[in-house]
Amino acid sequence: MGELTITPGSAxxxxxxxxxxxxxxxxxxSNVIRHGIPCCPDSTTKTPRFSTVFEGGGAQLTGTSRGLxxxxxxxxxxxxxYGDGGTYDIGFQGLSAAAERNENIMVITKDNEAYMNTGNQRSGATPKYARTSTNPVGPRSRGKPRPKKNIPFIFAAHYVPYVGTASVGFPEDLISKVNYMKTIKGFRMLIIQSPCPVGWRYDPAKTIEIARASVQSGIWPLYEIMDGKTFKLNYKPKELKPVTEYLTPQARFRHMTEEEVADIQETATASWENLLKADEMGRLII
Ligand SMILES: Cc1ncc(C[n+]2csc(CCOP(=O)(O)OP(=O)(O)O)c2C)c(N)n1
Known part of the structure; x- marks a missing residue:
C-alpha cells in the first residue's frame, strides 16, 4: 500500500x-487530534478527523485529553x-459538563445558525425572524420566533479560562485567538460565525461581506471572556453600521417588516452598549 491519502472534503x-x-x-x-460530530462536510484541511455522536463530543474530547x-x-x-447544532443544542450537555470540570480541551464551533447538513432546520443558534425549513413564513409564522441563544455567555458562566467569538470576515482576529488558546490550558472555546449561502440564501460571492457586516453592525461582536469575568471587546468601530446592511442581502430575512427590523436594531444597539460598558470596566458580571 502507498502512503495514506486524505480525500479533500466537499463544501x-x-x-x-x-x-x-x-x-x-x-x-x-499539526500537534492536534481533531474531533468531529455530525455536521456539514468541512474537512478541507488535512487534519484527520476522529468522530463520534453529537452527545459524545464532550466525553470523547475529555478521554483524548486525559489519555494524552x-x-x-x-x-x-x-x-x-463542531457545528452550532452540536454545540448549542444536541451536544450541549456533554460540553457543559466538560466545561464545568475544566477539562484541558479546545472546542471550536463553526456557527452557521441552523442544522445545515440535514436541510436548514432551526437550531438554538438561529436568529430571531430567520426563515428556516422548520420556521416557515406565512400568515401564522414570521420565521423563528425566539432569539439566538447567547452561547458564549452561557459557557463563560461556567467560569472557564477562555471563551471567544470570531468571524470568518476577520481572519487575523480569528487566527490570533486560536494562537492565544494554544498558550493556555483548561477549557477553551471559540465560536466562529460562518455564513452559509445555501441556508441564509445569498449570493455565494458575498460570504465575507456578510460576515463583516454582522460584526460591524453589532449583530455578532468580537470579544473574549477569561475565567467568566475578564472581558475584552476586540473590534470597536466608532459607529455601528445599521443592521439592514447585514439583513438585506439575505433572503432568509426578506419577509421582515419595518417593525421587525427595528426590533433587531434595538436589540443590537442595546447589547452593544452593554458590551462597551463591560469593555471599559474590563469586567463582566455574570
Ligand atoms: C442525536 C442526533 N440527532 C440528529 C441527527 C441528525 N443530524 C445529523 S447532522 C445534523 C445537523 C448538524 O447541524 P450543525 O451541528 O449545526 O452542523 P452543520 O450541519 O450546520 O454544519 C443533524 C440534525 C443525528 N445525527 N444525531
Missing amino acids: CQGCGAALAARLAFKALG KAIGREDVMAVGF
Missing part, C-alpha cells in the same frame, strides 16, 4: 464553515470542531 460554494476550518486548523498546526496526559503527550491538543 458548497462560498461556505463560511469550510473557511473557518481552514483558518483554525492552519493556526493550530497519561502517556505524557500534553504537547498534543484535543480539539473539537
Whole structure:
C-alpha cells in the first residue's frame, strides 16, 4: 500500500464553515487530534478527523485529553470542531459538563445558525425572524420566533479560562485567538460565525461581506471572556453600521417588516452598549 491519502472534503460554494476550518486548523498546526460530530462536510484541511455522536463530543474530547496526559503527550491538543447544532443544542450537555470540570480541551464551533447538513432546520443558534425549513413564513409564522441563544455567555458562566467569538470576515482576529488558546490550558472555546449561502440564501460571492457586516453592525461582536469575568471587546468601530446592511442581502430575512427590523436594531444597539460598558470596566458580571 502507498502512503495514506486524505480525500479533500466537499463544501458548497462560498461556505463560511469550510473557511473557518481552514483558518483554525492552519493556526493550530499539526500537534492536534481533531474531533468531529455530525455536521456539514468541512474537512478541507488535512487534519484527520476522529468522530463520534453529537452527545459524545464532550466525553470523547475529555478521554483524548486525559489519555494524552497519561502517556505524557500534553504537547498534543484535543480539539473539537463542531457545528452550532452540536454545540448549542444536541451536544450541549456533554460540553457543559466538560466545561464545568475544566477539562484541558479546545472546542471550536463553526456557527452557521441552523442544522445545515440535514436541510436548514432551526437550531438554538438561529436568529430571531430567520426563515428556516422548520420556521416557515406565512400568515401564522414570521420565521423563528425566539432569539439566538447567547452561547458564549452561557459557557463563560461556567467560569472557564477562555471563551471567544470570531468571524470568518476577520481572519487575523480569528487566527490570533486560536494562537492565544494554544498558550493556555483548561477549557477553551471559540465560536466562529460562518455564513452559509445555501441556508441564509445569498449570493455565494458575498460570504465575507456578510460576515463583516454582522460584526460591524453589532449583530455578532468580537470579544473574549477569561475565567467568566475578564472581558475584552476586540473590534470597536466608532459607529455601528445599521443592521439592514447585514439583513438585506439575505433572503432568509426578506419577509421582515419595518417593525421587525427595528426590533433587531434595538436589540443590537442595546447589547452593544452593554458590551462597551463591560469593555471599559474590563469586567463582566455574570
Ligand atoms: C442525536 C442526533 N440527532 C440528529 C441527527 C441528525 N443530524 C445529523 S447532522 C445534523 C445537523 C448538524 O447541524 P450543525 O451541528 O449545526 O452542523 P452543520 O450541519 O450546520 O454544519 C443533524 C440534525 C443525528 N445525527 N444525531
